[in-house]
Amino acid sequence: KDGAKDNLGLDEEVKIKRKRVNVKLDETRLLREDIGIPKLRREAPKRLRFKGKGHEYRDAAKLLSYYQLWADDLYKKARFRDTLQIIEKLGHSRRMKMERESWVMDNKKKAGSNTQ
Amino acid sequence: LSKIPETVDPMIRAHILSLCSALGGTSTVEDGGYSLGDDALACLKDLKKWLKLYDQKMNRFDVARCMAEANLVKGDLLEILSAWEEDEIEDRIKQRLALGCIELLVPLTWPFERYNEQTTVNHHRHIPVLQFAQAGYKKAILQHPSKRILSNVVRVALPSVAVPPNERTERDEGIIKLVLYFFRNLVMIEHPMITETDTGEEISRSATIEALEEQNVLHFLLVVSSGMGIEFNTQDVVAMEVIYHLVKSVDIEKMFLTDEQESQKQGQDLTTLLKLEDEMKRASIRGASTRHNRFGTTVWIERDDKTRSFVSGQGALLGKSTGLVKMDASKKWRKPGGADTKGVSRKTEHDMSLTIERCAKAKLREFVGEFLDAGFNPLFGHLRRAIDRDAQRLLESNQQQYFYLIAWFLKAERMRRKTLAAGSKDPATSDFESFGLVASVLNQESLITLNRRMTDWFDTRQWTPLQSAMRCFTQILLTVQDMAVSPLEDDQEIAENIQNRLFYEEVTLDLVVMILRAYTKQPFGWLDDCTEMVHVHLKMLERFSKQHEHMFVRSRKRARAQRKKNATVEDGAEGVPEEEEGEEIAELSKATMRERAFNYSRFEQKFLTQSCVDTFLAFIGNYKELNYSQMKRAIIFFHRVFVKREQEVLMFRIDIVELFNRILQGPDGLPNSHPARKEMDQFFKHYMRKLVKMLEKRPELYVELLFTKVNSTMHYLQFGYDKQAQVSK
Numbered sequence: 001k002d003g004a005k006d007n008l009g010l011d012e013e014v015k016i017k018r019k020r021v022n023v024k025l026d027e028t029r030l031l032r033e034d035i036g037i038p039k040l041r042r043e044a045p046k047r048l049r050f051k052g053k054g055h056e057y058r059d060a061a062k063l064l065s066y067y068q069l070w071a072d073d074l075y076k077k078a079r080f081r082d083t084l085q086i087i088e089k090l091g092h093s094r095r096m097k098m099e100r101e102s103w104v105m106d107n108k109k110k111a112g113s114n115t116q
Numbered sequence: 117l118s119k120i121p122e123t124v125d126p127m128i129r130a131h132i133l134s135l136c137s138a139l140g141g142t143s144t145v146e147d148g149g150y151s152l153g154d155d156a157l158a159c160l161k162d163l164k165k166w167l168k169l170y171d172q173k174m175n176r177f178d179v180a181r182c183m184a185e186a187n188l189v190k191g192d193l194l195e196i197l198s199a200w201e202e203d204e205i206e207d208r209i210k211q212r213l214a215l216g217c218i219e220l221l222v223p224l225t226w227p228f229e230r231y232n233e234q235t236t237v238n239h240h241r242h243i244p245v246l247q248f249a250q251a252g253y254k255k256a257i258l259q260h261p262s263k264r265i266l267s268n269v270v271r272v273a274l275p276s277v278a279v280p281p282n283e284r285t286e287r288d289e290g291i292i293k294l295v296l297y298f299f300r301n302l303v304m305i306e307h308p309m310i311t312e313t314d315t316g317e318e319i320s321r322s323a324t325i326e327a328l329e330e331q332n333v334l335h336f337l338l339v340v341s342s343g344m345g346i347e348f349n350t351q352d353v354v355a356m357e358v359i360y361h362l363v364k365s366v367d368i369e370k371m372f373l374t375d376e377q378e379s380q381k382q383g384q385d386l387t388t389l390l391k392l393e394d395e396m397k398r399a400s401i402r403g404a405s406t407r408h409n410r411f412g413t414t415v416w417i418e419r420d421d422k423t424r425s426f427v428s429g430q431g432a433l434l435g436k437s438t439g440l441v442k443m444d445a446s447k448k449w450r451k452p453g454g455a456d457t458k459g460v461s462r463k464t465e466h467d468m469s470l471t472i473e474r475c476a477k478a479k480l481r482e483f484v485g486e487f488l489d490a491g492f493n494p495l496f497g498h499l500r501r502a503i504d505r506d507a508q509r510l511l512e513s514n515q516q517q518y519f520y521l522i523a524w525f526l527k528a529e530r531m532r533r534k535t536l537a538a539g540s541k542d543p544a545t546s547d548f549e550s551f552g553l554v555a556s557v558l559n560q561e562s563l564i565t566l567n568r569r570m571t572d573w574f575d576t577r578q579w580t581p582l583q584s585a586m587r588c589f590t591q592i593l594l595t596v597q598d599m600a601v602s603p604l605e606d607d608q609e610i611a612e613n614i615q616n617r618l619f620y621e622e623v624t625l626d627l628v629v630m631i632l633r634a635y636t637k638q639p640f641g642w643l644d645d646c647t648e649m650v651h652v653h654l655k656m657l658e659r660f661s662k663q664h665e666h667m668f669v670r671s672r673k674r675a676r677a678q679r680k681k682n683a684t685v686e687d688g689a690e691g692v693p694e695e696e697e698g699e700e701i702a703e704l705s706k707a708t709m710r711e712r713a714f715n716y717s718r719f720e721q722k723f724l725t726q727s728c729v730d731t732f733l734a735f736i737g738n739y740k741e742l743n744y745s746q747m748k749r750a751i752i753f754f755h756r757v758f759v760k761r762e763q764e765v766l767m768f769r770i771d772i773v774e775l776f777n778r779i780l781q782g783p784d785g786l787p788n789s790h791p792a793r794k795e796m797d798q799f800f801k802h803y804m805r806k807l808v809k810m811l812e813k814r815p816e817l818y819v820e821l822l823f824t825k826v827n828s829t830m831h832y833l834q835f836g837y838d839k840q841a842q843v844s845k
Contacts, residue, residue: 084822
């Protein structure tokens with residue numbers, strides 16, 4: 001008797017398979033505190049030390065590798081150049097523009113208070 | 117017999133075949149020569165009627181296909197044409213027969229239009245076969261053992277040409293046109309599919325040029341084009357088309373090399389190419405594994421926060437940057453690019469380049485020289501008037517060809533002068549010719565025509581015609597530049613005048629900037645032409661405005677500002693009658709165009725935008741295909757933005773750093789022997805120095821490096837303080 005029931009599968013719990021969510025690089029991801037631009041703002045000025053004149057290629061490599069690793073953490077699946085393109089495009093939105101302006105303003109204030 | 121469905125109605129095939137066999141055939145009596153059928157002329161006429169009343173009227177290709185199957189062209193028409201001996205000048209019957217043959221050959225060799233809404237299933241069935249048939253016709257015509265086909269075709273037109281133009285009947289005009297159309301079709305036919313066994317060499321451009329020259333067709337073309345406007349009138353478009361298809365995409369610089377120079381250059385080219393290949397090989401070995409491919413190395417890249425990325429293969433051990441390159445290369449996801457529905461990125465005829473063989477080269481060079489001496493001014497002057505009139509016989513594509521040809525011949529003329537100047541050892545004694553030979557395209561009217569077309573095509577987003585107009589504009593500028601340094605005083609004066617006119621209208625100046633900004637995904641050739649135009653234009657304008665302290669341009673004044681001004685003036689006097697107001701508006705619209713002093717730096721300011729920089733970045737992105745002058749062009753533009761105008765922030769972007777770094781340092785970057793490498797290297801070093809300084813001064817740039825800059829913060833980023841608000845009183 002039990003076997004017949006099993007065959008019909010009426011008692012079994014119905015499992016709904018969810019479609020895998022594709023990670024997308026959008027504003028919310030770009031603005032995430034742990035991997036997005038806030039991380040870049042926090043860390044980049046401290047981590048990157050340049051040698052300046054006479055070491056241009058080394059400086060460029062250093063800068064690029066830092067950004068590449070940051071972009072890799074931000075959006076694993078895309079290649080560096082593609083990620084940069086996506087980010088650039090996101091920068092045109094109203095929200096991103098406002099954020100960017102406020103970041104610049106922050107620094108401006110800081111710079112102003114330092115000189116005073 | 118066979119169950120295969122018929123491609124053509126068997127009744128029609130039977131009709132055509134019987135007509136073809138009635139036309140004539142190989143004789144069994146006279147040594148296997150061709151003998152005409154009794155009613156050959158009537159047969160020719162019948163065949164013509166079939167083509168016209170069945171094929172053309174019903175929009176089918178059935179009859180043409182049957183004729184291809186019946187070997188009509190090679191077996192009959194060419195035999196009849198070649199049978200007209202040179203001494204039989206006055207033979208009316210033979211001439212009539214030859215004309216009948218041409219009347220058949222023209223529709224049979226007519227180019228097929230691209231598939232459009234008129235296309236039927238029938239077209240898809242027949243056109244591929246007919247294209248091969250046409251290639252066969254061309255081969256048979258060019259290689260006919262009598263070597264007389266083409267000259268006999270010209271002979272058909274000669275009696276009509278000999279008649280003075282005002283006495284010519286419509287039939288005479290028609291015959292001349294028919295013959296010209298025959299040559300246009302012939303030159304236009306290309307091999308539809310080139311394979312290893314069927315290279316299409318027999319009908320290549322070189323072979324065509326040689327045959328046309330040997331059989332005096334090029335002379336005929338010269339006669340027609342030099343007599344344009346006097347002897348001939350409506351044949352201008354066809355004559356131009358023949359010349360267009362004869363010279364299109366021919367490499368002019370290579371055409372003007374002498375044999376000695378060419379063989380020397382070929383040797384040099386081979387050496388440089390081999391060296392380049394050697395360098396490439398060495399570069400690829402540098403990154404390759406020194407062990408076998410299952411040696412199995414795994415490397416991790418650790419970041420500051422102790423997270424790791426893993427990369428396999430020995431190459432990753434070489435350095436951090438190779439590891440990062442490998443990490444990137446292993447990613448499979450690609451950013452989906454939008455589909456190019458409008459076909460903007462499709463390559464066009466303008467993007468091809470063709471080198472012709474040695475014997476044909478000399479013949480074409482001679483033809484080009486003679487055409488410039490005699491035919492250039494009459495033909496292009498006449499065509500320009502036709503374009504201005506919007507003549508019925510002109511198609512849109514003809515206008516495009518017109519500008520393409522002007523550009524081509526102007527460049528050829530400059531090359532010819534250069535080779536002449538290099539050939540004569542003593543420049544003082546050699547007599548310089550004036551630029552009068554190409555004057556017809558440098559006068560005010562043609563500049564207006566060019567300008568109007570460019571504006572039209574830009575507004576309607578027709579990129580391919582615009583490309584030909586841009587090319588034409590560039591070549592006109594370069595010719596004027598050569599004229600300005602000519603030893604003849606007249607030339608210098610004229611050059612001065614032309615420059616005055618060229619740089620007078622502000623609308624034209626702005627058009628150049630707008631075109632540069634409008635780049636999206638046009639093919640490389642377009643980008644090349646566009647950047648060249650901008651480069652030459654800017655350079656000449658800069659020099660000209662330096663030489664002339666008081667330079668004026670005609671600009672459109674802003675109507676709104678004027679209206680506002682008027683409103684404040686008339687504030688007190690209210691209740692102005694409406695009529696007067698209307699008059700005033702009319703007067704206003706007249707006054708909106710006015711002269712004002714030209715300020716070069718204000719004009720250059722217009723190039724300091726992101727979209728202009730992006731266009732040049734897209735151009736330099738093709739660095740692997742660029743030669744020295746092209747690389748230089750891009751570097752000069754960047755230098756203009758970055759150093760001369762100090763708009764550094766505009767170029768501080770991480771993708772620019774990446775691109776420049778890839779060009780100079782990447783595994784497939786510029787080879788060490790590339791002539792432009794030094795300049796690029798200098799620029800990049802300067803750029804990096806500035807960038808590093810700026811990053812240390814203003815850390816917010818770390819974020820802004822990712823984006824196109826916003827107007828509101830750009831000034832602060834550049835100078836460290838806000839732009840002072842302009843106080844207007």
